Amino acid sequence: MSVETEQNDRLPHTGEIIASKRCQYEVSKLLGKGGFGAVFHVIRTHDKMEFAMKCETYDVKKQVLSMDCKVLRGTFQIRSPHFCSVLDRGKAVDRFRFLIMKLVGKNLWDLRINHPSMRFSLGTSLKAAEQCLMALEDLHRVGYLHRDIKPGNFATGREAANEQQLIYMLDFGLCRKFVGDQQDKDLRMPRATAPFRGTTRYASIAALKQIEQSRKDDIEAWLYMVVEWTKGHLPWRKLKGADKEEVLRWKEDVRSGEPLEDFLSECPKREFTAIMQYLDGLSYQSIPDYSYVYYCLSHACKSNNIDPAEPLDWDPSKPYKGPTKADRDKRMEEGAKPNDTPGTGTTVTGEEKENKKKK
Numbered sequence: 001m002s003v004e005t006e007q008n009d010r011l012p013h014t015g016e017i018i019a020s021k022r023c024q025y026e027v028s029k030l031l032g033k034g035g036f037g038a039v040f041h042v043i044r045t046h047d048k049m050e051f052a053m054k055c056e057t058y059d060v061k062k063q064v065l066s067m068d069c070k071v072l073r074g075t076f077q078i079r080s081p082h083f084c085s086v087l088d089r090g091k092a093v094d095r096f097r098f099l100i101m102k103l104v105g106k107n108l109w110d111l112r113i114n115h116p117s118m119r120f121s122l123g124t125s126l127k128a129a130e131q132c133l134m135a136l137e138d139l140h141r142v143g144y145l146h147r148d149i150k151p152g153n154f155a156t157g158r159e160a161a162n163e164q165q166l167i168y169m170l171d172f173g174l175c176r177k178f179v180g181d182q183q184d185k186d187l188r189m190p191r192a193t194a195p196f197r198g199t200t201r202y203a204s205i206a207a208l209k210q211i212e213q214s215r216k217d218d219i220e221a222w223l224y225m226v227v228e229w230t231k232g233h234l235p236w237r238k239l240k241g242a243d244k245e246e247v248l249r250w251k252e253d254v255r256s257g258e259p260l261e262d263f264l265s266e267c268p269k270r271e272f273t274a275i276m277q278y279l280d281g282l283s284y285q286s287i288p289d290y291s292y293v294y295y296c297l298s299h300a301c302k303s304n305n306i307d308p309a310e311p312l313d314w315d316p317s318k319p320y321k322g323p324t325k326a327d328r329d330k331r332m333e334e335g336a337k338p339n340d341t342p343g344t345g346t347t348v349t350g351e352e353k354e355n356k357k358k359k
């Protein structure tokens, strides 16, 4: 029997009732399958409420579900709107462990490829970019790197919940805590080399070189994702996961000159170049200046006359209401104190500030 067949046998089947200590859930359909298990649409039997059930089989090589739980506990504490709430967890003995979480809508990979032009409008790309960056900033606030930023790991909320304008971040299986467990919340020491984690297409240059990743690398992956949304493709789209060397060469190549011009054609060139050059000036220790990146996005909106209320491509009948950066700032003021930021033991270097000033 192949490993995959064995795994499928262990996973729940449509119509099956799965019980936790507190509730029962009927499995209605498969929502997505990944390297570590599968996600199902389920219905809680006593009240017919719909949820997502993420399952991880017992024999999986690397357990990731507990990381999902830890991260989602942290993001719940800071009241970030961009993460699913976890409602329940349990196990089907000898088969799989599961967690029950909020059900969200389509992921941003599926939304783009089902679009006739395989790209989002510029307004949608920039608005989605802002929300995904806010999610990333919130994740970093609670001390984790994502290390697998890609469109399949972001999804919109559901129409039934009137949440189509809200973007959720998914899948924390490859997360890594970048701050130590001590009270001082200092950065962990980088390893001399770090095994590759992520998805080749979106991975940062450092990740492809097996250098320890840090906050800047999540943002670099975010930038490739945003370029893909805006332009409809990345130049290295035909290369496979194993073609890391070639993808790395492409990414190094598009840093300047004509390759950069081509790479950012059909994109807000000035602003995306500024973001890329800013990120390239950061080091492992850097606390990224997220505000600068939001500023570049908002500049790109203004210089392209994007109406802040212009609807999102997947929700064309409603004016866009966010959440926006301003909503986030308000939430931060009301809630968490600035000292909660992990890694405050380090500061942005003078060189980085210089780099920013030049742009």
Ligand SMILES: Nc1ncnc2c1ncn2[C@@H]1O[C@H](COP(=O)(O)OP(=O)(O)OP(=O)(O)O)[C@@H](O)[C@H]1O
Pocket (backbone or CB within 6 Å): 031, 032, 033, 034, 035, 036, 037, 038, 039, 052, 054, 084, 101, 102, 103, 104, 105, 106, 107, 152, 153, 155, 170, 171, 172, 173
């Ligand atoms: N809460 C949810 N509600 C609805 N759909 C979800 C939810 N969580 C995940 N999905 C769907 O299932 C897919 C796989 O989920 P997830 O990325 O968490 O699992 P994974 O096994 O780690 O996948 P991969 O290895 O591909 O990253 C997602 O792309 C998404 O479409």
